[in-house]
Amino acid sequence: METVIAYFETIPTLHRSLILVGGLSFFWILEGPFSLFKLKYNKWQHALPNIFFTGTTILINLLLAFLLLNISDWAVSSSFGILHWLPDFPLWSDVLLGVLLLDFIGAYLPHWTEHRIKPLWMIHLVHHSDHYVDTTTANRHHPLESIVRFGFTLF
Numbered sequence: 235m236e237t238v239i240a241y242f243e244t245i246p247t248l249h250r251s252l253i254l255v256g257g258l259s260f261f262w263i264l265e266g267p268f269s270l271f272k273l274k275y276n277k278w279q280h281a282l283p284n285i286f287f288t289g290t291t292i293l294i295n296l297l298l299a300f301l302l303l304n305i306s307d308w309a310v311s312s313s314f315g316i317l318h319w320l321p322d323f324p325l326w327s328d329v330l331l332g333v334l335l336l337d338f339i340g341a342y343l344p345h346w347t348e349h350r351i352k353p354l355w356m357i358h359l360v361h362h363s364d365h366y367v368d369t370t371t372a373n374r375h376h377p378l379e380s381i382v383r384f385g386f387t388l389f
């Protein structure tokens with residue numbers, strides 16, 4: 235477990251990029267012959283606007299990552315945060331709880347909120363307005379959506 239954590243603490247940018255691009259490419263190719271529904275559309279033409287939105291998401295998240303890193307460093311040095319306030323548990327349970335909390339607070343909660351508050355829904359609609367849902371739809375987000383999700387992740 236410590237080896238895995240050490241790797242992800244110092245993961246090279248190239249590895250991170252390969253995981254992102256490789257994972258998306260793998261599933262995009264895989265869903266061709268093994269898709270649940272056979273849609274008749276040009277996958278390359280469909281992917282272009284979604285890749286553009288993926289690029290804007292990466293750019294905005296890259297800019298916000300510096301702020302998140304500084305705040306994370308402050309939280310660790312100040313022993314601030316839910317995991318610091320709980321009694322000591324085994325490392326694996328801290329990792330599991332941390333991932334679940336990050337997913338709930340940084341992904342599920344903003345998504346749920348975007349479906350319930352109209353101005354946020356108008357931003358999130360970019361994601362749900364894709365005519366053909368495939369792997370590239372996962373990162374089809376309005377640039378402001380990254381800022382909304384970032385706001386949730388900070389807390």
Ligand SMILES: [Zn+2]
Pocket residue numbers: 345349358361362
């Ligand atoms: Zn949604």
